Amino acid sequence: MREMAIKLVLFCLCFWRLDDVSGQEIKLLKSGDSVTLKSGLTEMKDDDEIQWRFAKEKTPLAEILKQVGNLTVYGDVLDGRFRDRLKLDHQTGSLTITDIRMEHTGLYELETKSVMKRFFLNIFDEISMKDGDSVTLNSDLTEMKDDDVIQWRFGNENTLLAEINKQTDSMTVYEDVLDGRFRNRLKLNNQTGSLTITNTTTEHAGAYALDINNERKMFLLAVYDEISVKEGDSLTINSGRTEITTGEMFFWLYMNEIALIARTKQWDDNITVYDDVLDGRFRDRLKLDDQTGSLTIRNITTQHAGRYVLLKERGLFKALSVSVYGK
Ligand SMILES: *[C@@H]1O[C@H](CO)[C@@H](O)[C@H](O)[C@H]1NC(C)=O
Ligand SMILES: *[C@@H]1O[C@H](CO)[C@@H](O)[C@H](O)[C@H]1NC(C)=O
Ligand SMILES: *[C@@H]1O[C@H](CO)[C@@H](O)[C@H](O)[C@H]1NC(C)=O
Ligand SMILES: *[C@@H]1O[C@H](CO)[C@@H](O)[C@H](O)[C@H]1NC(C)=O
Ligand SMILES: *[C@@H]1O[C@H](CO)[C@@H](O)[C@H](O)[C@H]1NC(C)=O
Numbered sequence: 001m002r003e004m005a006i007k008l009v010l011f012c013l014c015f016w017r018l019d020d021v022s023g024q025e026i027k028l029l030k031s032g033d034s035v036t037l038k039s040g041l042t043e044m045k046d047d048d049e050i051q052w053r054f055a056k057e058k059t060p061l062a063e064i065l066k067q068v069g070n071l072t073v074y075g076d077v078l079d080g081r082f083r084d085r086l087k088l089d090h091q092t093g094s095l096t097i098t099d100i101r102m103e104h105t106g107l108y109e110l111e112t113k114s115v116m117k118r119f120f121l122n123i124f125d126e127i128s129m130k131d132g133d134s135v136t137l138n139s140d141l142t143e144m145k146d147d148d149v150i151q152w153r154f155g156n157e158n159t160l161l162a163e164i165n166k167q168t169d170s171m172t173v174y175e176d177v178l179d180g181r182f183r184n185r186l187k188l189n190n191q192t193g194s195l196t197i198t199n200t201t202t203e204h205a206g207a208y209a210l211d212i213n214n215e216r217k218m219f220l221l222a223v224y225d226e227i228s229v230k231e232g233d234s235l236t237i238n239s240g241r242t243e244i245t246t247g248e249m250f251f252w253l254y255m256n257e258i259a260l261i262a263r264t265k266q267w268d269d270n271i272t273v274y275d276d277v278l279d280g281r282f283r284d285r286l287k288l289d290d291q292t293g294s295l296t297i298r299n300i301t302t303q304h305a306g307r308y309v310l311l312k313e314r315g316l317f318k319a320l321s322v323s324v325y326g327k
Contacts, residue, residue, distance in 0.1 A: 023118060024107070024118040024119060024120045025117070025118070025119045025120070026119075026120050026122065026260075027119060027120070027121050027122065028122050028124065028253070028258045028259065028260055029100050029121060029122070029123050029124070029258060030100075030123070030124055030125070030126075030257070030258045031100060031101055031102065031123060031124070031125040032099060032100065033100050033123075034096060034097065034098040034099065034100065035096070035097055035100060035121065036094055036095070036096045036097075037052075037094060037095045037096075037097070037108055037110065037117075037119050038092070038094045039089075039092050039093040039094045039095075039110055039112070039115070039117070040115065040117065041092050041093055041094075041112070041115070042091075042092060043091055043092065044064065044066050044091070044092065044093055044112075045066065045113075046066055046067065047066060047067050047113075048064070048066045048093075048112055048113055049063070049064065049065050049066065049067075049112065049113055050062075050063060050064045050066075050093040050110065050111070050112045051063040051110070051111050051112075052088075052095050052108065052109070052110055053108070053109045053110075053111070054077075054078070054082075054106060054107070054108055054109075055106045055107055056107070058109065059074075059077050059078060060074055060077070061073070061074055061077065061082060061086060061095070061108075062074065062086055062088045062095055064088065064090065064093055071088060071090050073086045073087075073088055079142065081101075081103050081104070082097070082104075085097055085098050085099055085100075085104075086098075093110070093112065095108070095110070097121075100121070100123055101123065101125075102123050102125055102138075102140065103140050104121060104123060105121055105122060105123045106120070106121060107119070107120050108120075108121065124253075124255070124258050126255065129200070131200065131201055131202070132199055132200065132201075133200055134196055134197065134198040134199065134200070135196070135197050135200055135221070136194055136195070136196045136197075137152075137194060137195045137196075137197070137208055137210065137219045138192075138194050139189075139192050139193040139194045139195075139210060139212065139217075140217075141192050141193055141194075141212070142192065143191060143192070144164065144166055144191070144192070144193055145166065146166050146167075147166055147167050147213075148164070148166045148193075148212065148213060149163075149164070149165050149166070149167065149211075149212075149213055150163065150164040150165075150193040150210070150211070150212050151163045151210070151211045152188075152195050152208060152209070152210055152211075153208070153209040153210075153211065154178070154182075154206055154207070154208055154209075155178070155206045155207060156206075156316060158209070159174075159177050159178055160174055160177070161173070161174055161177065161182060161186060161195070161208075162174065162186060162188045162195055164188065164190070164193055171188060171190055173186050173188050181203045181204065182197070182204070184198075185197050185198050185199055185200075185204075186198075193210075193212070195208070195210075200221070202223050204221055205221045205222060205223040206220075206221060207219070207220050207221075207316070207317060208220075208221065220309070220317055220319070222309065222317070222319040223319065224307055224319045224320060224321035225318075225319065225320050225321065226320075226321045226323070227320060227321070227322055227323070228322075228323050228324070228325055229300050229322060229323070229324050229325075230300075230324070230325055230326075230327065231300060231301055231302065231324055231325065231326055231327050232299055232300065232301075232327060233299075233300055234296055234297065234298045234299070234300065235296065235297045235300055235322065236294055236295070236296045236297075237252075237294060237295045237296075237297075237308060237310065237318075237320055238292075238294050238318075239292055239293035239294045239295075239310060239312075239318070240318060241292055241293055241294075242291075242292060243291055243292065244264060244291070244292065244293045248264060248293075248312070248313060249263065249264055249265070249312070249313055250262075250263060250264045250293045250310060250311070250312055251263045251310070251311040252288070252295050252308065252309075252310050252311075253308070253309045253310075253311065254277075254278070254282075254306060254307075254308055255306065255307035255308065255309055256306035256307055257278055257306075259274070259277040259278050260274055260277070261273065261274050261275070261277060261282055261286060261295075262274065262286055262288045262295055263288075264288070264290075264293060271288045271290045272288075273286040273287070273288050281303050281304070282297070282304070284298075285297055285298045285299055285300075285304075286298075293310075295308075295310070300322075300324055301324065302324045304322065304324065305322055305323050305324040306321070306322060307319065307320070307321050307322075308320045308321075308322060
């Protein structure tokens with residue numbers, strides 16, 4: 001039965017990007033979702049100009065020049081990654097992105113004559129797998145650039161598994177690390193930098209980090225611990241810590257519908273539960289212990305069944321699959 005619960009959870013995450021310190025609106029989405037990034041305007045003024053941009057490179061995605069009545073959507077940028085996926089509302093300037101994929105993770109910027117808004121989309125994807133399966137962790141690069149440095153790391157100790165350095169034109173796979181649990185199982189694609197792990201077992205569960213020129217993307221190979229709870233009971237999901245230190249960040253996610261339900265804060269030693277998410281399904285039921293970071297869900301119902309993940313720093317995490325049975 002345990003095999004059923006192995007999931008590969010893909011997401012792209014720097015922890016501060018789940019944080020709102022930099023004035024970004026964070027959105028957590030599942031692969032396949034649609035999202036509307038709201039301009040906040042009810043109607044554009046006659047001389048307004050709106051531009052939507054994507055990522056660090058600030059690639060233009062869409063713009064409206066009201067005065068000349070021009071509305072343009074640049075679906076073909078970035079190898080067509082946004083093709084047929086963008087809808088621009090000509091009244092409000094809001095941008096809708098449909099059928100979201102991992103490659104749409106990132107920062108979106110709206111600039112008008114009077115407003116500047118930022119959104120960060122974190123896209124999560126879950127793939128079911130079982131013992132013995134192969135899994136490819138996709139770098140999302142079609143080709144590496146001449147000065148790219150790509151590193152794959154695993155687990156608590158950030159153990160280096162594989163490395164491509166285009167500057168020195170070298171490619172190395174460290175199969176013997178961690179008592180050889182990856183021996184004869186790693187395949188590194190020399191074109192894209194993607195890593196394939198063949199014949200996976202529960203020993204390979206953990207967090208994989210892909211660092212491309214100092215930007216990090218995470219992949220969790222999660223073996224969910226299974227637990228049954230009686231309807232009406234409380235469930236405490238242990239953080240595994242007796243004390244969390246100031247500044248440590250913990251994020252609790254409900255994976256079935258991808259929602260952030262609780263977190264500790266980085267800056268002010270504070271904890272927050274988001275019990276209004278998912279139409280109030282968790283309202284008045286969540287308690288986060290500020291000493292230990294453990295989460296209690298009170299008076300559980302079948303609506304709270306599902307997968308929970310606790311993300312800690314440096315790719316540590318805990319995964320739990322909760323089923324609920326009747327009284
Ligand atoms: C309207 O947008 C199109 C496509 O970007 C551009 O070729 C054209 O010059 C624009 N027209 C005006 C008046 O700005
Ligand atoms: C990349 O890998 C392929 C297949 O393993 C191999 O044929 C090719 O020579 C490699 N290219 C480089 C530049 O290492
Ligand atoms: C897969 O791994 C198991 C042990 O972890 C080993 O016994 C088996 O031979 C491997 N299968 C293949 C096809 O390599
Ligand atoms: C935690 O945050 C809440 C709301 O932002 C605030 O009212 C409360 O005083 C904070 N508590 C501590 C201990 O900082
Ligand atoms: C538990 O939840 C159910 C369903 O939402 C509700 O009807 C009931 O009043 C709750 N019980 C307590 C003790 O909060």
